[in-house]
Amino acid sequence: MFEQVRRIAADLFAVPTERLTSESSPETVEAWDSNQHLTLVLALEERFAFQLYPEEIEQMHTLGDVARVVEAKVQAVKS
């Protein structure tokens, strides 16, 4: 899951995939501003065909958090 999230983020933030780690966050990635954060959320919603709640989006502080939220959401949609 982290790999998929990382590739999407790399496209959106226009950085090489290997520059992103699970610790990457708006503080460490220059292009990751609030607009790009929204775009990331939308890209994930497109890719995984779900809609996140504001509370879920709020938990996304680092790329690792993002992958965890997505993973949980995918599991929840499946069951």
Next chain:
Amino acid sequence: MVTNGRGQVLELRKEIDELLGRGAAPVAYRRLGELWRQEQGQASAAFVVSRCEKLRGQLSFTPFRLAILRSFTVEPAIILLRAAAFLSGIDLQVQVGDFNAYPQEILDSNSSLYKFSPDAVILAAQACDVAPDLWNAFADLSSDAAAAAVQRVVSSYRQWARAFRERSQATLIVHTLEQPSVPALGVLDAQSPLPQRADFEQINQQLRTLNGELRGVFLLDYDALVARHGRTRWRDQRKWLTSRMPIVADQLIHLAHEWLRFLVPLSGRTAKALVVDLDNTLWGGVIGEDGMTGIKLSAEYPGASYQALQRAMLDLSKKGILLAICSKNNPEDAMEALEHHPGMLLRPQHFAAMRINWNDKAQNLREIAAELNIGIDSIAFLDDNPVERESVRATVPEVTVIDLPEHPVDYAAALRDCPVFERLTLSQEDRERTVLYAAERERSHVQQTFASKEDFFRFLEQEAEVAPVAPATLARVSQLTQKTNQFNLTTRRYTEQQIADLAAVPDAQVTSIRVRDRYGDHGLVGVAITRDQGEDCEIDTFLLSCRVIGRTVETALLAHLAEQARARGRRRMFGRFLPTRKNAPARDFYSRHGFQLQSQNGEGSLWVLDLAHANVPRPEWIKINITNGGKN
């Protein structure tokens, strides 16, 4: 989002980067198109845009500046728009206004909106922001208060549009207002003579009158767009409340595509002709094998899918888009079906050109373009066979290849979805184009039987009407400056507003020419713009529709300009030839008419005619009627 296997997409991306690394720009661009057809989303849009930006120097994109005035978050739709635009040949630069700041931005002529000098501006305000009372508090309103709210909204829009028109020549595209998906009063709403929905309909109906009142103002039917994709599936209440983003992620692409439908015609990236295959495209089956009784073409399924496609093509021809056939077939078999099959909605007279043979399709497409006198990049190609499509993409990359879905039942919708066939205005000439071309086919047939060109010209009995531009011809004159590429000396594009402004300048003349001959009326086919300065008159624009090239109409128009300039007391006439990839037919225009080369540089050449001592003779075989405007 359409996904055809992630592995395939990743492979494709790798290939694209490799191609870019090798400098194989056209192939890389083609593969980007393929990637985009497979996956249209935020991530792939970012990828497409970043790669297309690298292709800027190597492929010829049309630059276009778009400003968006808005009441909601549009940014995620913009990256999708830019990707789709790049793949339609348009390099978009987009500026977005502040939230709900559009009234100030429009009214203040020093605002960043005007400093950006956009080619087009989209006013995207939401119903809930512009009419919060009608949207949110409808249950509280008396019918009088609701009517007053409708009027308030409409008059604000009218005021903004007028103010914008006074301050800018850019095109203005106004979103209509969407209706609430659930009325405030539930099913009771439908029992009322004045339901909540009706108020929004009324606003939209009145907004549509702006198109007739002001030049270059167009409506984008946002309400219809939302309805088409389903109101409840469109709106994302969660993100609206937290990020002012009211649209569900996977619907954003539809908004981007709707915007593109306006930008394609505005940037001149339209197709003038649609070339279609026959077997398994216009009908089901293969005429050469299945015969007249075997092919599927009727009002019932499965023939109905093909009739629906033919109906869509007929609709395009009503907008002035030429239809042509390019098919690998025995001509006798195909003509039999075209002429006599009872299920055909299209008949031979609907087609301006036909190539029914066993030759290579790329070659046939080039011939069709030459026969119709249009550029190869003005051709769109429709074929059910993916191999033919890919081969045309590879060998004639200028052609717009329409990607057909797998199942024929979806063909008609795919054709109607193509932005290259969008038109924002329709002239009389557009409506009659198919008939004009049919007459032209007969004309060129006749031409071959004359001893000399002059004999042919006399036989044609051409009559020309020369007149200053008038309100009724403004749209057509502007359209010709936008669309004419071949016989166009300077290729300067003008909006309707700019033409109107020019016509009002005392020292400028905007002249149009209409041509009629024994076969019929060609309509308004030529435009010249001249400007006087002291003793000189300079030809700013001189162009002729390809329909009348080679019949000395250009000489008649130039002779008229020279006579008029002399009558106004000018002593010299200047003209420029600015070469482009397409205007070779106009290259020797000035030298052919006795102008002397004055200077030449990388941009083009400057020519001069001494009006006191030289003359442009009128061709004796064209009868010229001159209408004088107030100014000359």
